[in-house]
Amino acid sequence: MINIFIAILVLGAIAAIFGALLGYASVRYHVEGDPIVEQLDALLPQTQCGQCGYPGCKPYAEAVANGEAINKCAPGGEDTIKKIADLLGVDVEPLDENHEEDTGPKVAFIIEEDCIGCTKCIQACPVDAIIGAAKQMHTIISDECTGCDLCVAPCPVDCIEMRPTPETTQNWQWNLTKIAIKQIN
Amino acid sequence: MESIIHRISQGKFWHFHGGIHPPEQKHLTSAKPIRNLPLPKQLILPLQQHIGRQGDLIVKVGDKVLKGQRLTQSSNAMMVPIHAPTSGTVTAIEKSVIAHPSGLRELCVFIDVDGDDTWRAREICTDYTQLSHQQIIRKIADAGIAGMGGAGFPTQIKVNTKPDINFLIINAAECEPYITADDLLMREHSAAIIDGIKILDQLLNPAFILIGIEDNKPQAIKALQQATLSNEKIHVCILPTKYPSGGEKQLIKLLTGQEVSSGTLPINLGIIVQNVATCFAISDAVINDTPLIRRVVTLTGKALKKPQNVWALLGTPVNYLLEQSGFSNQATARQTSHPQKTTPSVIMGGPMMGFSILNEQVPIVKTSNCILAPSRAEMPSAFDNNNNEVECVRCGQCADVCPSQLLPQELQWSAKAKDHQQLTKLNLFDCIDCGACAYVCPSQIPLVQYYRIAKAEIRQQQLLNVKSEQAKERFEARKLRLEREKIAREEKHKKAAAARKAAMNKKTPEANAAKSAVAAALARVKAKKNVENNNADLPEAINIKQKNNAELDDKAHVKAAVARAKAKRLAKQENIDLPKSATKEQTSETSDSDEKAHVKAAIARAKAKRLAKQENIDSPKTEIKEQTSNTKLKGRQQPAKEQDNTDEKKVSIAAAVAKAKEKAKAKAKTKKTPKTSSQPTNEEAK
Numbered sequence: 053m054i055n056i057f058i059a060i061l062v063l064g065a066i067a068a069i070f071g072a073l074l075g076y077a078s079v080r081y082h083v084e085g086d087p088i089v090e091q092l093d094a095l096l097p098q099t100q101c102g103q104c105g106y107p108g109c110k111p112y113a114e115a116v117a118n119g120e121a122i123n124k125c126a127p128g129g130e131d132t133i134k135k136i137a138d139l140l141g142v143d144v145e146p147l148d149e150n151h152e153e154d155t156g157p158k159v160a161f162i163i164e165e166d167c168i169g170c171t172k173c174i175q176a177c178p179v180d181a182i183i184g185a186a187k188q189m190h191t192i193i194s195d196e197c198t199g200c201d202l203c204v205a206p207c208p209v210d211c212i213e214m215r216p217t218p219e220t221t222q223n224w225q226w227n228l229t230k231i232a233i234k235q236i237n
Numbered sequence: 238m239e240s241i242i243h244r245i246s247q248g249k250f251w252h253f254h255g256g257i258h259p260p261e262q263k264h265l266t267s268a269k270p271i272r273n274l275p276l277p278k279q280l281i282l283p284l285q286q287h288i289g290r291q292g293d294l295i296v297k298v299g300d301k302v303l304k305g306q307r308l309t310q311s312s313n314a315m316m317v318p319i320h321a322p323t324s325g326t327v328t329a330i331e332k333s334v335i336a337h338p339s340g341l342r343e344l345c346v347f348i349d350v351d352g353d354d355t356w357r358a359r360e361i362c363t364d365y366t367q368l369s370h371q372q373i374i375r376k377i378a379d380a381g382i383a384g385m386g387g388a389g390f391p392t393q394i395k396v397n398t399k400p401d402i403n404f405l406i407i408n409a410a411e412c413e414p415y416i417t418a419d420d421l422l423m424r425e426h427s428a429a430i431i432d433g434i435k436i437l438d439q440l441l442n443p444a445f446i447l448i449g450i451e452d453n454k455p456q457a458i459k460a461l462q463q464a465t466l467s468n469e470k471i472h473v474c475i476l477p478t479k480y481p482s483g484g485e486k487q488l489i490k491l492l493t494g495q496e497v498s499s500g501t502l503p504i505n506l507g508i509i510v511q512n513v514a515t516c517f518a519i520s521d522a523v524i525n526d527t528p529l530i531r532r533v534v535t536l537t538g539k540a541l542k543k544p545q546n547v548w549a550l551l552g553t554p555v556n557y558l559l560e561q562s563g564f565s566n567q568a569t570a571r572q573t574s575h576p577q578k579t580t581p582s583v584i585m586g587g588p589m590m591g592f593s594i595l596n597e598q599v600p601i602v603k604t605s606n607c608i609l610a611p612s613r614a615e616m617p618s619a620f621d622n623n624n625n626e627v628e629c630v631r632c633g634q635c636a637d638v639c640p641s642q643l644l645p646q647e648l649q650w651s652a653k654a655k656d657h658q659q660l661t662k663l664n665l666f667d668c669i670d671c672g673a674c675a676y677v678c679p680s681q682i683p684l685v686q687y688y689r690i691a692k693a694e695i696r697q698q699q700l701l702n703v704k705s706e707q708a709k710e711r712f713e714a715r716k717l718r719l720e721r722e723k724i725a726r727e728e729k730h731k732k733a734a735a736a737r738k739a740a741m742n743k744k745t746p747e748a749n750a751a752k753s754a755v756a757a758a759l760a761r762v763k764a765k766k767n768v769e770n771n772n773a774d775l776p777e778a779i780n781i782k783q784k785n786n787a788e789l790d791d792k793a794h795v796k797a798a799v800a801r802a803k804a805k806r807l808a809k810q811e812n813i814d815l816p817k818s819a820t821k822e823q824t825s826e827t828s829d830s831d832e833k834a835h836v837k838a839a840i841a842r843a844k845a846k847r848l849a850k851q852e853n854i855d856s857p858k859t860e861i862k863e864q865t866s867n868t869k870l871k872g873r874q875q876p877a878k879e880q881d882n883t884d885e886k887k888v889s890i891a892a893a894v895a896k897a898k899e900k901a902k903a904k905a906k907t908k909k910t911p912k913t914s915s916q917p918t919n920e921e922a923k
Contacts, residue, residue, distance in 0.1 A: 093709075097701075097705055098705035098706070098708040098709045098712070099705075099708065100708060100712045108712055108716075109709070109712075110709075110712075110713075166892075166896070168893045178712050178715065179708050179711040179712050179715065180711055180714070180715050180718075181711070196707070196708070196711060198704075198705075198708045208893070208896070208897050209892075209893050209896035209897065210896060210899075211896075219339075219341060220341065220343075221335075221337050221339060221341055221343065222700075223697055223700070224337075224339040224341060224693070225690065225693050225694060225697065
């Protein structure tokens with residue numbers, strides 16, 4: 053009888069100690085926020101284009117963390133979907149049919165002689181990459197433009213167009229089919 | 238360190254891993270002196286010929302330039318200026334094909350040579366030992382010297398270091414087959430090279446100076462030994478010939494036994510490596526005040542009748558050099574069985590690390606040491622673009638020869654799979670692009686090309702990551718700004734409302750005036766409501782104006798009311814701005830003309846746009862033309878009535894309206910998917 057009592061006492065004591073330890077740990081090492089959102093956000097291309105239906109990449113990351121479909125990021129394309137699927141441990145899905153496949157990096161361009169200075173594109177730009185003021189010509193800071201397309205629709209005179217980013221020696225990629233290996237006999 | 242010198246003096250060296258012994262082919266050009274070429278007719282100078290950023294242009298089209306005159310200046314340490322290689326006229330500044338494997342176009346200065354070769358004023362420095370460190374570095378920077386071994390790193394940055402330097406290593410190995418440019422330079426200008434080394438000695442004050450040279454250049458070795466007889470500090474180290482002993486890290490290992498670990502620079506070990514040609518350029522710049530405007534280029538290969546080393550001005554087009562050495566495209570083309578598949582095979586750089594140039598208009602730049610025009614028999618792989626690659630047989634020869642001790646085979650798999658993480662883990666960025674792995678590969682896998690592709694992709698990805706990080710920051714900053722502005726606006730509105738109330742409740746004459754104005758306005762609004770509600774019986778308080786209004790039709794009522802409301806609003810604003818202005822009548826009269834004009838024009842535009850949109854959506858297309866022309870008329874007539882609207886404004890408004898209409902039309906078209914055959918415009922479009 054006394055043995056059983058001792059056993060219960062010892063086990064109870066152990067349980068109490070571990071319980072206290074766990075309780076302390078949960079307070080001491082409390083994690084602020086949801087780290088998965090940060091990780092998802094890091095995978096997204098940060099064009100802030102809103103094509104996914106959310107106002108920016110971070111909101112979409114939050115939505116994905118809460119169970120939104122992972123295949124809504126058009127600028128990220130297959131690559132991003134694959135990475136998100138890896139992170140969340142879910143199956144890779146093809147890009148949502150409602151979204152057009154991204155056709156390479158682009159940058160917005162304002163045809164300056166047509167601009168009437170209405171500032172509508174400035175309000176639409178998610179990364180403040182358009183300079184201008186009311187009744188003054190606007191222009192794009194092309195280095196900061198993410199190519200998100202959001203400024204094209206609001207323009208009342210259609211003076212904004214998306215142009216593919218020019219190829220330079222900095223962003224040029226080797227093409228193996230063009231270059232034969234040089235080797236001497 | 239002493240032991241290292243002891244070893245070196247005994248002729249013992251360390252070894253680096255791997256390496257190959259390709260046929261040297263240096264005999265083609267090594268026996269002939271460096272030739273001075275007649276001036277070409279035109280020079281093409283790319284603004285950027287080095288690693289870093291291009292300088293800012295300081296000449297314009299039509300400028301006469303003298304030999305040695307600066308064409309760009311630098312406002313940044315990583316900028317290296319370029320100079321006019323001879324006198325002439327700047328005829329164009331435009332994009333042209335540059336010496337880069339991509340064959341892309343970059344900004345170049347075109348100079349038409351006048352043939353006089355007139356120098357700008359020069360200051361010859363007779364005693365460089367009197368110069369301070371800063372003066373020497375200034376001179377090197379002004380002369381536009383960038384490492385001439387191949388990478389093109391700005392020299393003034395490399396030599397401007399603080400820490401103690403143990404070894405200054407002069408790279409004279411020239412290990413790549415065919416190339417003899419440095420060999421000839423050492424033979425003919427050893428004194429100038431030693432001067433350059435002494436200048437570097439003065440700048441860096443290293444413990445030892447080692448010249449690393451391969452044993453296949455006996456004449457150059459003799460010349461250097463002769464020139465350094467009187468100098469104890471400089472050691473000429475004769476290395477066994479092996480490719481790539483001229484690689485920076487390989488040469489350091491050979492001479493000092495030290496390994497430059499991954500991700501660090503030789504400077505961390507107290508070692509600086511300079512190319513011999515750079516030393517020559519430094520002595521020319523410091524002593525003769527001659528900027529880097531020419532270099533020795535090896536023109537070689539069996540497709541040339543007269544392969545030789547030449548002094549080429551920077552900017553000389555490659556086809557001019559080829560002409561001078563008897564290159565005939567036919568000679569190579571005749572030997573080919575499929576002329577249509579033949580690419581004119583001219584390689585810039587050596588056979589191992591060079592790249593084929595697609596356009597012979599490409600100019601010589603600071604880093605081009607060799608132009609190789611092989612015959613078909615000599616280098617068949619340079620002629621057909623057919624890839625003879627077969628599966629990897631896992632023989633492991635590539636790993637045996639890799640001088641960086643990487644795993645080329647593993648790298649190849651990862652490169653093909655585009656597994657960037659794994660590539661970085663396998664230290665892809667320690668690959669020096671030497672091509673030894675591809676040279677020995679029995680399956681003819683172009684290994685080094687795969688690595689180049691992968692490296693470019695990873696760099697691009699890193700750039701994109703940086704950019705997306707910036708975009709994220711800007712997005713967050715914008716969100717914060719919008720939030721801030723919203724709060725600020727609300728507060729401002731609250732304050733303004735409070736201020737208005739306070740002003741009203743004060744018992745000053747102005748407040749009373751404002752009060753009475755508000756009361757009058759309220760009364761008029763009430764009266765108007767009465768007019769609209771009971772058209773028949775009018776209250777007695779209404780004045781004559783409103784009686785007149787009652788006689789007009791409904792539309793006129795509304796219009797007049799709108800006009801008055803506007804006038805009132807204006808008057809109020811004016812009252813707040815100028816508290817002393819007494820009556821609202823005066824202000825409304827003065828501001829009426831121009832303000833009204835603006836407002837009317839704006840209303841007209843908005844109306845036109847709205848009308849155009851509505852009509853386009855509900856009416857068939859045949860009517861659109863009529864109505865749009867009507868609205869156009871309206872839009873034009875109304876602003877035309879206003880006396881002082883300038884013509885320019887009208888035109889721009891009209892254009893804007895027209896554009897808006899077009900847009901609306903396009904939208905309407907896309908909305909109307911069912912198309913009938915009775916629409917001629919659609920048929921035309923088809």
